[in-house]
Amino acid sequence: MSDIAPQAVEALLDAAFGSDRFGRTAYRIRAGVDAVPALSFARVADGALIATIQCWPVAHRAVDGTATPLVMVGPVAVRPDVQRGGHGRVLMAHMLAAAETQADGALMMIGDPEYYGRFFGFDAEATGAWDLPGPYEKRRLLARAVNGHGLPIGAGMIGPR
Numbered sequence: 001m002s003d004i005a006p007q008a009v010e011a012l013l014d015a016a017f018g019s020d021r022f023g024r025t026a027y028r029i030r031a032g033v034d035a036v037p038a039l040s041f042a043r044v045a046d047g048a049l050i051a052t053i054q055c056w057p058v059a060h061r062a063v064d065g066t067a068t069p070l071v072m073v074g075p076v077a078v079r080p081d082v083q084r085g086g087h088g089r090v091l092m093a094h095m096l097a098a099a100e101t102q103a104d105g106a107l108m109m110i111g112d113p114e115y116y117g118r119f120f121g122f123d124a125e126a127t128g129a130w131d132l133p134g135p136y137e138k139r140r141l142l143a144r145a146v147n148g149h150g151l152p153i154g155a156g157m158i159g160p161r
């Protein structure tokens with residue numbers, strides 16, 4: 001990912017999500033932190049960026065102050081003209097393989113369970129009592145244990161770490 005121009009990533013994210021994406025709750029969860037290089041990947045075809053995945057260090061903070069490290073997955077973005085060609089699945093599989101040995105917390109994300117549950121084992125079972133710094137659909141707040149890191153199931157706010 002380090003050799004991909006940041007402007008190319010931003011242009012791809014605009015194309016996949018729209019340029020109003022910055023107001024999204026996912027951006028507030030990871031405000032001010034840098035992506036985890038070991039868990040962020042890109043796909044390039046004919047010299048152009050066509051797909052990207054980034055992961056971020058975040059945490060679940062319970063009311064008693066206990067903080068549990070988590071890794072937020074996403075955005076996963078594929079250039080619109082090549083969507084549904086397997087690029088999203090390749091990037092997710094690559095990230096999950098790396099996370100199995102390198103993630104320093106369980107994985108969480110905001111995404112469609114029809115995609116991330118069906119192919120990658122994410123679900124909303126542990127996240128019912130979690131809270132986010134902005135609006136979201138509970139069914140789309142997903143998580144998955146990885147690399148020996150389990151999921152906090154109690155109430156807590158998800159934010160940057």
Ligand SMILES: CC(C)(COP(=O)(O)OP(=O)(O)OC[C@H]1O[C@@H](n2cnc3c(N)ncnc32)[C@H](O)[C@@H]1OP(=O)(O)O)[C@@H](O)C(=O)NCCC(=O)NCCS
Pocket residue numbers: 016017074075076077078079082083084085086087088089090110111112114115
């Ligand atoms: C969602 C996204 C990452 C999927 O990547 P992709 O390369 O287009 O899709 P893949 O080829 O990996 O997977 C295709 C399969 O997933 C299914 N699928 C794709 N997006 C889906 C979604 N949002 N919900 C349910 N199923 C979905 C397709 O129907 C297809 O299933 P099939 O093989 O049975 O036909 C990509 O389409 C994208 O960037 N979308 C816009 C941005 C976005 O919504 N990102 C996700 C939130 S973080």
